[in-house]
Amino acid sequence: QETYKYTRGMVEMFTEEIWQESIKNQMITEGWPTAPKVSCCPLQIPIGVKRDSEVLLMSLLYKQNLLNAFLFHLDRKRWRSPLCVCGNEEQDAMHLLTNCDIVGYHVSERVIELLKLCNDSLCELEATRNPFSILNCSRDPQFIGLCLQVVENENLGLRKRIKSSQETSVI
DSSP states (O other): OOOOOOOHHHHHHHHHHHHHHHHHHHHHHTTOSOOOOOOSSOOOOOTTOOHHHHHHHHHTTSSSSSSHHHHHHHOTTTOOOSBOTTSSSBOOHHHHHHTOTTTOHHHHHHHHHHHHHHTTOSOHHHHHHOTTHHHHHTTOHHHHHHHHHHHTOGGGOOOSOOOOHHHHHHO
16 A cells, blocks of 8 residues: 655645635635735734734735724724824724835835735835735735834824723723
8 A cells, every 4th residue: 555745844834725716716706806925824923012013914815904994894884094103094904014104114115025026016006906905925034014104103092902892882
């Protein structure tokens, strides 16, 4: 009887191939122009990062998060404005990472370069309009480091949590 030996890398590569095809088919069926890149690799969040920063970092990867744009569109009565504290645009992850005056030009430019690189894009517009661009860069340690710089910027006043309506009515 013949036996086969598979390395962990081989199994991960096979898993990613099947997973990528499945996600791609699902996205096409749902009408998305593209699909996120899948990976079995864990995010490379540096050791010693505070839990609040880690939560904010993870929230940048998803549309449903603690940023003003999402909360305002979720409940306009409860949240005053979708705008960032810089006043230029709605506060969403792409704005914070690529176009917020408070974050600064040097961080934004580097993020844009990584977005283009991680998404195989030559064009800034294409890289910043892809709904999965940030997620596709999430395995890059430099990108994670830049995201941490953004979420740890005290001048942005990012929410670490929100109070439920029950907590606010008890006061």
